[in-house]
Amino acid sequence: xxxxxxxxxxxxxxxxxxxxxxxxxxxxxxxxxxxxxxxxxxxxxxxxxxxxxxxxxxxxxxxxxxxxxxxxxxxxxxxxxxxxxxxxxxxxxxxxxxxxxxxxxxxxxxxxxxxxxxxxxxxxxxxxxxxxxxxxxxxxxxxxxxxxxxxxxxxxxxxxxxxxxxxxxxxxxxxxxxxxxxxxxxxxxxxxxxxxxxxxxxxxxxxxxxxxxxxxxxxxxxxxxxxxxxxxxxxxxxxxxxxxxxxxxxxxxxxxxxxxxxxxxxxxxxxxxxxxxxxxxxxxxxxxxxxxxxxxxxxxxxxxxxxxxxxxxxxxxxxxxxxxxxxxxxxxxxxxxxxxxxxxxxxxxxxxxxxxxxxxxxxxxxxxxxxxxxxxx
Amino acid sequence: xxxxxxxxxxxxxxxxxxxxxxxxxxxxxxxxxxxxxxxxxxxxxxxxxxxxxxxxxxxxxxxxxxxxxxxxx
Amino acid sequence: xxxxxxxxxxxxxxxxxxxxxxxxxxxxxxxxxxxxxxxxxxxxxxxxxxxxxxxxxxxxxxxxxxxxxxxxxxxxxxxxxxxxxxxxxxxxxxxxxxxxxxxxxxxxxxxxxxxxxxxxxxxxxxxxxxxxxxxxxxxxxxxxxxxxxxxxxxxxxxxxxxxxxxxxxxxxxxxxxxxxxxxxxxxxxxxxxxxxxxxxxxxxxxxxxxxxxxxxxxxxxxxxxxxxxxxxxxxxxxxxxxxxxxxxxxxxxxxxxxxxxxxxxxxxxxxxxxxxxxxxxxxxxxxxxxxxxxxxxxxxxxxxxxxxxxxxxxxxxxxxxxxxxxxxxxxxxxxxxxx
Numbered sequence: 001x002x003x004x005x006x007x008x009x010x011x012x013x014x015x016x017x018x019x020x021x022x023x024x025x026x027x028x029x030x031x032x033x034x035x036x037x038x039x040x041x042x043x044x045x046x047x048x049x050x051x052x053x054x055x056x057x058x059x060x061x062x063x064x065x066x067x068x069x070x071x072x073x074x075x076x077x078x079x080x081x082x083x084x085x086x087x088x089x090x091x092x093x094x095x096x097x098x099x100x101x102x103x104x105x106x107x108x109x110x111x112x113x114x115x116x117x118x119x120x121x122x123x124x125x126x127x128x129x130x131x132x133x134x135x136x137x138x139x140x141x142x143x144x145x146x147x148x149x150x151x152x153x154x155x156x157x158x159x160x161x162x163x164x165x166x167x168x169x170x171x172x173x174x175x176x177x178x179x180x181x182x183x184x185x186x187x188x189x190x191x192x193x194x195x196x197x198x199x200x201x202x203x204x205x206x207x208x209x210x211x212x213x214x215x216x217x218x219x220x221x222x223x224x225x226x227x228x229x230x231x232x233x234x235x236x237x238x239x240x241x242x243x244x245x246x247x248x249x250x251x252x253x254x255x256x257x258x259x260x261x262x263x264x265x266x267x268x269x270x271x272x273x274x275x276x277x278x279x280x281x282x283x284x285x286x287x288x289x290x291x292x293x294x295x296x297x298x299x300x301x302x303x304x305x306x307x308x309x310x311x312x313x314x315x316x317x318x319x320x321x322x323x324x325x326x327x328x329x330x331x332x333x334x335x336x337x338x339x340x341x342x343x344x345x346x347x348x349x350x351x352x353x354x355x356x357x358x359x360x361x362x363x364x365x366x367x368x369x370x371x372x373x374x375x376x377x
Numbered sequence: 378x379x380x381x382x383x384x385x386x387x388x389x390x391x392x393x394x395x396x397x398x399x400x401x402x403x404x405x406x407x408x409x410x411x412x413x414x415x416x417x418x419x420x421x422x423x424x425x426x427x428x429x430x431x432x433x434x435x436x437x438x439x440x441x442x443x444x445x446x447x448x449x450x
Numbered sequence: 451x452x453x454x455x456x457x458x459x460x461x462x463x464x465x466x467x468x469x470x471x472x473x474x475x476x477x478x479x480x481x482x483x484x485x486x487x488x489x490x491x492x493x494x495x496x497x498x499x500x501x502x503x504x505x506x507x508x509x510x511x512x513x514x515x516x517x518x519x520x521x522x523x524x525x526x527x528x529x530x531x532x533x534x535x536x537x538x539x540x541x542x543x544x545x546x547x548x549x550x551x552x553x554x555x556x557x558x559x560x561x562x563x564x565x566x567x568x569x570x571x572x573x574x575x576x577x578x579x580x581x582x583x584x585x586x587x588x589x590x591x592x593x594x595x596x597x598x599x600x601x602x603x604x605x606x607x608x609x610x611x612x613x614x615x616x617x618x619x620x621x622x623x624x625x626x627x628x629x630x631x632x633x634x635x636x637x638x639x640x641x642x643x644x645x646x647x648x649x650x651x652x653x654x655x656x657x658x659x660x661x662x663x664x665x666x667x668x669x670x671x672x673x674x675x676x677x678x679x680x681x682x683x684x685x686x687x688x689x690x691x692x693x694x695x696x697x698x699x700x701x702x703x704x705x706x707x708x709x710x711x712x713x714x715x716x717x718x719x720x721x722x723x724x725x726x727x728x729x730x731x732x733x734x735x736x737x738x739x740x741x742x743x744x745x746x747x748x749x750x751x752x753x754x755x756x757x758x759x760x761x762x763x764x765x766x767x768x769x770x771x772x773x774x775x776x777x778x779x780x781x782x783x784x785x786x787x788x789x
Contacts, residue, residue, distance in 0.1 A: 380711075380712075380714045382708075382711050382712050395643075398708045398711065398712060399704045399705065399707065399708035399711075400644070400645065400703075400704050400705030400708055401642055401643075401644050401705055401709040402643040402709040403642040403643070403711060403712060404642070404643070416640065421712070
């Protein structure tokens with residue numbers, strides 16, 4: 001195998017991997033094996049390739065809180081919207097956040113009502129805007145996990161070094177390992193194995209998972225995103241589980257060195273400090289978020305505009321929290337498909353392109369839709 | 378989460394440059410990495426190269442699978 | 451009321467379910483006649499003459515106005531001509547209405563007009579009437595163009611979205627996603643360089659050849675905004691059939707796939723402006739494919755799926771690795787994402 005991307009999608013390889021998985025999982029007979037992935041891109045990849053439809057019935061793939069958009073509290077969106085209502089302010093955001101429901105509106109609706117809100121592919125667009133339009137106050141909505149936060153850190157430093165006094169960041173970055181501990185230590189869901197987020201791991205390396213595996217006895221595999229990656233990782237986990245080995249393996253070795261990216265980690269430490277953080281649906285997890293250090297407070301939107309980020313209101317019927325913790329699967333939420341669907345989403349799990357509910361609705365509702373009556377009857 | 382695409386480094390100008398993924402060229406910022414050279418592969422996320430990408434590690438993948446299948450460690 | 455906000459959103463123009471809700475809730479009940487109801491690309495008027503007439507209208511608001519492979523002028527004529535062709539009509543006459551922003555360069559207007567003429571000649575239609583308005587600076591984004599078109603349906607075939615039959619082959623005339631990526635590569639905030647050209651082209655000549663070859667075409671749709679996914683879902687719903695696609699058979703250029711990978715988009719949801727989706731009985735698929743591949747606008751034609759009697763009203767796809775997934779109707783337009 002020469003390592004071309006097509007190789008990682010080769011059906012001959014995936015066929016063989018599936019046979020191996022059926023062998024190993026089948027040998028556990030009727031015992032349910034629950035594997036959790038905590039990365040929205042994994043949620044998407046699994047759904048997009050129809051992997052669930054190919055796994056043995058006793059092997060469950062749970063979707064955890066791996067989508068930074070899904071776990072951003074409604075109050076963050078509310079604050080972003082209220083900043084955007086200032087006629088001097090240009091809000092710049094990743095596309096992922098545009099339709100996420102706040103307490104009673106969204107950035108998309110605010111934009112329609114006249115707010116200057118722009119979608120960026122990269123945080124460097126905010127630098128460009130701030131330089132070219134010095135009369136505008138540019139606020140970048142800084143969300144993401146460790147894959148994204150180093151880039152945000154660099155951009156913040158640039159803002160300071162370039163003396164762009166009109167550029168600030170509304171930070172709600174989060175850290176994955178504390179969330180993993182919260183999930184593993186809870187009694188609600190039995191997790192037999194963890195598919196670790198491949199790209200977050202390019203930054204943090206494997207050390208955080210070593211601790212997790214030791215403390216909770218859960219094998220971890222750092223998994224890539226192509227079908228071969230996912231299936232090989234699932235196979236690896238099943239073998240570790242069968243042999244009772246709580247070890248950490250890197251399947252995604254072409255991208256993830258054990259030490260991660262020390263330069264990025266150092267930059268993170270210089271720009272941000274850990275703080276308690278509210279995760280939508282999960283509550284507050286200690287030291288699970290990043291705050292901008294005081295030395296850079298001139299570019300901290302909370303300081304610049306004198307705002308705080310409230311928790312905001314979730315729809316009381318919304319069960320996103322239970323979905324995010326793997327307690328229920330999306331179709332088990334009473335709002336799923338009826339009140340909550342991509343056209344009228346209630347919670348973030350349905351709005352975000354890689355939220356578990358959106359992925360389920362878009363890709364997995366096969367049995368429901370298989371009928372020979374129209375409109376899913 | 379996180380879309381990151383393995384792309385080849387085509388141009389380097391200080392800390393910035395251009396990378397290519399199967400025919401599409403994109404601006405990339407290399408500030409998060411050291412020693413990036415032309416012809417290297419990097420993972421591109423939101424306009425930043427966040428890690429080096431080593432396609433020859435594919436051999437290790439097959440080795441890993443072989444070991445897993447044989448029940449060895 | 452399913453419309454979730456009290457204001458119009460960008461998504462309402464995206465060709466997906468948001469737009470459909472808007473049309474069904476506000477326009478259809480207001481106008482309510484047998485010609486509008488089918489909501490096809492063109493209205494078919496059968497009460498005037500012996501041959502049926504097709505009548506369509508479109509507005510063009512593309513940004514940027516000049517993109518790799520074309521411009522708003524070429525887009526305007528092609529779009530209207532294609533809507534007529536999708537009804538099986540021979541396009542004849544086109545109207546041209548322009549709303550121009552104060553300050554717009556005359557030179558650009560000349561270029562656009564020349565483009566319109568070229569494309570009209572290529573499609574063998576005449577621009578027979580027009581209107582010009584100028585609005586104050588800021589009230590329009592350069593120029594907006596609205597075209598209406600009339601064509602004559604000479605075939606006996608009933609070609610419409612509700613005519614798909616169990617077992618029909620689903621065929622496209624070439625690569626999907628070119629136009630959307632070509633346009634997006636020039637948008638602000640996205641710094642990527644692509645060689646991809648828009649596929650914008652009038653398809654009336656190609657459709658005429660298909661009709662002349664006596665192939666029993668059931669459905670023709672052009673997958674514009676919302677991409678092939680939107681068009682196929684519309685067909686599945688109208689015809690109350692299921693459609694099964696095969697991922698490995700869908701033609702997408704590597705450069706389009708890679709641009710989509712980077713931006714987090716799915717080529718099935720990206721706009722096309724020189725493509726058609728044709729459904730015909732399986733027995734005639736080979737004949738149709740051969741005909742398409744001989745034509746300059748059909749060289750990369752492929753059978754991408756079939757109509758089934760399961761999953762009624764839905765589009766599903768057999769993935770590259772043999773799994774199954776749903777190809778859902780898009781909500782609005784796809785936005786670049788980081789996750």
